[in-house]
Amino acid sequence: ETSYENLLVEQHGAVTLVRLNRPQALNALNSAVLEELITAFAAFEADPTQRCAVLTGAGEKAFAAGADIKEMAQKPAADFYAEDTFSRWTSHFAKAVRKPWIAAVNGFALGGGCELAMMADFIIASDTARFGQPEIKLGIAPGMGGSQRLARAVGKAKAMEMCLTGRMMGAQEAEQSGLVARVVPLANLLDEALKTAAEIAAMSPLAAIANKEMVQAAFETTLDQGLLIERRIFQVLTATQDRLEGMAAFIEKRPAVWQGK
Numbered sequence: 001e002t003s004y005e006n007l008l009v010e011q012h013g014a015v016t017l018v019r020l021n022r023p024q025a026l027n028a029l030n031s032a033v034l035e036e037l038i039t040a041f042a043a044f045e046a047d048p049t050q051r052c053a054v055l056t057g058a059g060e061k062a063f064a065a066g067a068d069i070k071e072m073a074q075k076p077a078a079d080f081y082a083e084d085t086f087s088r089w090t091s092h093f094a095k096a097v098r099k100p101w102i103a104a105v106n107g108f109a110l111g112g113g114c115e116l117a118m119m120a121d122f123i124i125a126s127d128t129a130r131f132g133q134p135e136i137k138l139g140i141a142p143g144m145g146g147s148q149r150l151a152r153a154v155g156k157a158k159a160m161e162m163c164l165t166g167r168m169m170g171a172q173e174a175e176q177s178g179l180v181a182r183v184v185p186l187a188n189l190l191d192e193a194l195k196t197a198a199e200i201a202a203m204s205p206l207a208a209i210a211n212k213e214m215v216q217a218a219f220e221t222t223l224d225q226g227l228l229i230e231r232r233i234f235q236v237l238t239a240t241q242d243r244l245e246g247m248a249a250f251i252e253k254r255p256a257v258w259q260g261k
């Protein structure tokens with residue numbers, strides 16, 4: 001078991017629960033948090049008993065209030081460029097996780113916090129959740145995907161308005177706009193997210209990865225290429241034992257027993 005300074009990680013059956021745990025800084029995302037998230041999600045990815053993950057924020061106030069402003073405030077521009085700051089969020093985190101995971105947003109998801117939530121396969125939000133890209137108020141702009149993922153999630157009008165004014169969006173508006181899958185009372189958030197994750201974890205793990213991969217392709221490519229990717233992945237799944245089992249179980253009116261083969 002790895003221990004973390006900025007995360008709490010627990011296994012609930014086949015579901016890995018990861019909590020951002022810097023409540024004194026509203027779970028702001030500094031470089032230590034990033035490295036620990038990379039490690040924790042790599043362990044989730046490598047553990048065949050773990051099938052789905054939930055990421056949430058410790059404390060009732062914030063999922064994450066952004067990239068750590070105190071860490072960035074005095075950093076020279078040349079260092080941002082030399083380190084290609086924020087690139088590891090894509091290359092070593094978002095793109096490195098093939099298994100499904102859910103962001104359970106329990107409060108502020110601002111700047112990098114909103115961007116991190118949008119890296120998840122989907123978001124379940126508490127009724128207290130608030131989303132925003134307030135970077136403009138700091139004289140900067142999003143750097144971890146906000147301008148791209150928010151625009152894809154809610155469309156140009158709202159993405160532009162939010163980036164240009166820095167205003168926050170509440171949970172109801174976020175649901176109506178397609179940013180979040182579902183809103184639940186804060187008191188039920190963790191239970192609901194874990195229950196949904198357990199449902200996903202009970203599916204064939206190959207089918208779960210395949211479904212994730214093809215929906216992701218919809219945001220990366222043209223319709224024609226996406227349809228081809230969908231058919232090819234569909235065809236790959238027909239070669240699995242789980243597909244034979246799933247169809248047989250349906251016909252025999254019994255629950256399927258998945259092998260991940």
Ligand code: CAA
Pocket residue numbers: 024025026028029065066067068069070086108110111112113115134135138141142143144146
């Ligand atoms: N970085 C570092 N520390 C942060 C932080 C952040 N993003 N957000 C909050 N904190 C710290 C505060 O500095 C404060 O610490 P101290 O007690 O040591 O002063 C502590 O968390 C509690 O915060 P507040 O006292 O400000 O709490 P509040 O209830 O008055 O306000 C808030 C809450 C509206 C979320 C406010 O904290 C806020 O506006 N935070 C910054 C939000 C922001 O601008 N995020 C974007 C960051 S830039 C970015 O993310 C770039 C990118 O795209 C990658």
